Amino acid sequence: MNKNLLPRVSIIVPCYKVEQYLPTCIESVLHQSYDNWELILVDDGSPDKSGKICDEYAKEDNRIKVIHKTNGGVAAARNVAIDLAEGEYISFLDGDDFLHVDYVQDLISLALKHQAGIVQCNYVRGNDRIFPNVTKDLSVKVYNSHSIFTSDAAKIIVWGKLYKTNIVKNFKIPEGRFFEDDWITWRWYYSAKKIVVTSRPYYYYAYNEMSTMTQHKKRPNLSFIDAYNERITFFKQTAERDLEDCSYRQLCKALLLSYMNPMATKEQKQMILFKFSESWNEIRHSSVVSFKLKFSMGLFNIFPNIVTKLANIFLCAP
Numbered sequence: 590m591n592k593n594l595l596p597r598v599s600i601i602v603p604c605y606k607v608e609q610y611l612p613t614c615i616e617s618v619l620h621q622s623y624d625n626w627e628l629i630l631v632d633d634g635s636p637d638k639s640g641k642i643c644d645e646y647a648k649e650d651n652r653i654k655v656i657h658k659t660n661g662g663v664a665a666a667r668n669v670a671i672d673l674a675e676g677e678y679i680s681f682l683d684g685d686d687f688l689h690v691d692y693v694q695d696l697i698s699l700a701l702k703h704q705a706g707i708v709q710c711n712y713v714r715g716n717d718r719i720f721p722n723v724t725k726d727l728s729v730k731v732y733n734s735h736s737i738f739t740s741d742a743a744k745i746i747v748w749g750k751l752y753k754t755n756i757v758k759n760f761k762i763p764e765g766r767f768f769e770d771d772w773i774t775w776r777w778y779y780s781a782k783k784i785v786v787t788s789r790p791y792y793y794y795a796y797n798e799m800s801t802m803t804q805h806k807k808r809p810n811l812s813f814i815d816a817y818n819e820r821i822t823f824f825k826q827t828a829e830r831d832l833e834d835c836s837y838r839q840l841c842k843a844l845l846l847s848y849m850n851p852m853a854t855k856e857q858k859q860m861i862l863f864k865f866s867e868s869w870n871e872i873r874h875s876s877v878v879s880f881k882l883k884f885s886m887g888l889f890n891i892f893p894n895i896v897t898k899l900a901n902i903f904l905c906a907p
Contacts, residue, residue, distance in 0.1 A: 706781030
């Protein structure tokens with residue numbers, strides 16, 4: 590295929606307190622095997638040298654654009670870049686993460702082959718600086734806006750995916766909220782006629798003690814409940830009971846994990862149990878919930894503390 594006819598991909602990177610990770614992140618884009626991309630670096634008022642690092646790289650490659658703005662959070666940083674994105678596809682990369690050399694090449698190939706609105710890949714987690722050689726069976730599956738939810742294949746994270754630009758621009762990321770991924774990714778999935786999922790890992794999620802996701806693990810933040818309530822209400826209004834039940838299923842999983850967090854307060858646990866019981870009663874007989882999940886969630890609904898203790902024992906076992 591003529592390289593000049595290949596679509597441009599806009600890679601958006603919000604940068605805040607990531608100076609020690611950012612060079613690795615940017616270098617992983619510079620070394621992509623696919624070269625028709627633009628990299629939009631958003632310095633979100635970072636107090637460290639992140640902004641300076643962005644500017645230095647932009648001087649060396651005209652495909653790199655830098656936006657400096659006052660701190661407004663990751664959603665606002667991404668939205669500013671979305672408005673300026675010129676690519677036919679958009680991908681999100683966090684400043685403390687990095688990409689496999691074939692990330693763009695292979696995801697764009699799948700998008701074009703299947704005429705997909707979204708392509709989703711797997712990821713690796715750790716503290717490496719070079720993408721590890723992962724030997725794993727490769728599978729590629731194609732879903733529509735319903736089966737991506739009913740199959741439980743949807744990953745409610747914005748990164749590690751390639752999106753048609755119009756999908757992202759039609760539904761901006763809600764700003765000023767925690768768990769913005771929970772608020773927006775389901776809308777992007779639902780608006781895509783076709784979603785391709787590959788099991789091959791192309792995204793490296795670096796474990797960063799200061800990252801937002803890591804900080805939230807210290808004590809459960811239950812604001813994700815509001816995001817799920819909005820999603821459930823939407824599918825209830827559109828009379829899509831299977832997708833409503835899928836949303837309840839995911840909410841129950843998130844509540845169970847939050848209850849298991851040893852930092853959860855007594856008040857939080859009471860709220861979690863109330864919301865779990867309410868949600869579980871909606872789907873206890875649903876066909877979108879597997880027998881295994883019905884058994885474990887039903888048991889948790891009756892004996893939450895016993896299930897939590899058993900789960901912790903198995904998780905801590907060598």
